[in-house]
Every structure is written in C-alpha cells, then in structure tokens.
Amino acid sequence: MLAAPQGDAATALTPPAQLSRLKAGDRGVIVDVRRESQHRDHGVDDAELERRLLEFGFVEGAVLEVLHEGLIGGDPIAVKLDDMRVALRRRDAADVWVRLEPK
Numbered sequence: 001m002l003a004a005p006q007g008d009a010a011t012a013l014t015p016p017a018q019l020s021r022l023k024a025g026d027r028g029v030i031v032d033v034r035r036e037s038q039h040r041d042h043g044v045d046d047a048e049l050e051r052r053l054l055e056f057g058f059v060e061g062a063v064l065e066v067l068h069e070g071l072i073g074g075d076p077i078a079v080k081l082d083d084m085r086v087a088l089r090r091r092d093a094a095d096v097w098v099r100l101e102p103k
Contacts, residue, residue, distance in 0.1 A: 019064075019079070019096035027065040028098040033058055035095050049092060056088075057081050058096050 016031045033053050035046050044052070058081065067085065068078040078087045 014099055014102070016097040016099050019066075019077075019093040019098050020090040021094075022066045022077075022098065022100075024066050024069055026098075026100060027063075028100040030058060030060055030062045030064060030096060031099045032060065032097040033095055034097065049095065053092070053096065056086050057084065064098065 017028075022028075033050060035050075062082055064082075065080045066077060067080055070076050073090075075090045076087045077090060077093060078085060
C-alpha cells in the first residue's frame with residue numbers, strides 16, 4: 001500500500017478553487033488571477049478588474065484566509081490577505097484562484 005503524500009506533494013495534488021466558492025475559515029495560497037467566464041459583468045473591463053485585484057495584493061503566492069461572509073447571499077466576503085483585510089464581491093472573487101491548505 002502506498003503512503004499518502006506529505007507536505008508540498010499533498011498540496012500539489014489539490015486542484016485550485018475560485019475564491020468566490022470558499023467559505024469562512026478556508027485558507028490557502030493564491031495561484032492565479034484570471035477570468036474564467038466570458039459573460040460576467042463586473043462593471044469594469046477585464047484589464048481594469050485584474051489591475052485592481054493586483055493592486056489590492058491578490059498576487060500569486062499571497063496567503064489568504066476567508067474571514068467573513070455577508071448575510072445576504074454571502075456577499076461580500078472578507079479575506080485576510082497576508083497582513084491586511086480586504087472585502088470584495090463574490091463575482092470579482094471568482095477571478096482569484098486559490099490552492100487550499102489541507103484541513
């Protein structure tokens with residue numbers, strides 16, 4: 001019988017998830033910022049949204065934790081991003097891809 005992967009090998013097997021699908025208490029590392037759907041309306045063009053997310057610190061390698069979800073539809077979500085706290089709409093969070101820490 002093979003042993004379960006340990007450390008980085010176990011994390012590498014976990015597929016990335018959209019930040020918009022995470023729940024309070026989930027933690028992980030950002031692996032990408034990219035648009036997945038062609039039909040979502042953010043109110044700004046794709047390049048502008050990506051620029052804003054990058055300026056907030058949503059960059060590859062940044063550590064985040066979902067702190068809180070809004071009462072109505074779970075929107076917005078509050079995340080701890082490295083040493084700061086940021087709130088964003090779930091539709092914008094869908095462009096941030098995270099590799100979750102194992103629980």
